[in-house]
Amino acid sequence: MLSFYYLLVTLPLFALQELQAKASEAGLLVTIFLIAAILIRPFASQGMRILGKRMILLISVIIFFLSSALYFLPESIFTLLILRFVHGIGFGMATTVCGTIVADLVPDSRRGEGMGYFIMSSNLAMVIGPFLGLTIMNQSGETLMFTFSAVFSLCSLVISLLIKLPKATDKIKAPKEQAIFRLSDIFEKSAIKISVIAALFAIVYSSILSFVSVYAIDLGLMAVSNFFFVVYAFVLLLTRPFTGRWYDRFGPNVIIYPCIILFAVGMFLLSQTTTATIFLISAAIIGIGWGTLFPSFQTIAIQETSPERRGLATATFLSIFDLGIGIGSFVIGLAAAKVDFHSLYLYGSLYILLGLVAYYLLHARTKKTLSYQNT
Secondary structure, rough: OOOHHHHHHHHHHHHHOOOOOOHHHHHHHHHHHHHHHHHHHHHHHHHHHHHHHHHHHHHHHHHHHHOOOOOOOOHHHHHHHHHHHHHHHHHHHHHHHHHHHHHHHHOOHHHHHHHHHHHHHHHHHHHHHHHHHHHHHHHHHHHHHHHHHHHHHHHHHHHOOOOOOOOOHHOOOOOOOOOOHHHHHHOOHHHHHHHHHHHHHHHHHHHHHHHHHHHHHHHHHHHHHHHHHHHHHHHHHHHHHHHHHHHHOOHHHHHHHHHHHHHHHHHHHHHHHHOHHHHHHHHHHHHHHHHHHHHHHHHHHOOOOHHHHHHHHHHHHHHHHHHHHHHHHHHHHHHHOOOOHHHHHHHHHHHHHHHHHHHHHHHHHHOOOOOOOOO
């Protein structure tokens, strides 16, 4: 995840500055990556059933490392897009198997808290990655930037070799009778609604991932742009122990409704910012809002399926979520050529408030009788 976020923020700038790409093409660097991840995830889920989770993990990190080591080669936006597609295959496999392993190992009564801590590790990567990426790119250039990305991926590969799983959790038991092909082998039905909700919010969040550094340059705040995700994660680290436990004790609605509002407030402040202080305050509020929403949505997706289908639920959730990120990155890239970022983030805050209605209609209204309290 460190390598992922490292490149997610720096590659659009690299494409715009070094390859003379258009804003829409820079957005495609995220979209094509996530399309590959979406396409591979159902196969990764099936692969865990046949080969085991550890084997799929090793295959995924090998693909991820080899792709990271090749970023020195592309000299055009077209070849860079091809490499991003291959890289996305490794990413899609790795995120599916890692989420499934964690869901299997965390006790049911503490799943909200446990998944929150796991996703918090990704949030730490989201802070360190952009900070290092932008710093190294601005001070030393793209060669050293790509070198560090490859080193991060190599460390992931080495650590993965050391991972051992209990035999009871390594392979997913397949049904005794199974058709050659069923739609249920690709998507977990129970996870679709909450995944769609997450994807709707992800469309807006993609504007932060892909373009907040570009926005900071436009505002003349490049000196503090590196700290946006630092503040985001610092606040998230402070709140995560409480929000995870509250989720397990009181249920998701107590957490999700306030966090949707906080996400919208943070985006509104971001749209209105003219100073470094407001810029970083918006990062803190978005960190509490969106930083809590994402693990809560993923926990719901896993919680509402049977243990043997958690891998498929994870794949379904991440694929639909990434589809939202991919669509958002491309659409925001097109919109950036027509309107300024102030307007984009303002409209985004209004769009997030509509998510309150979507969450109520698609999930909360039909799940009021579920109990989430600890046993």
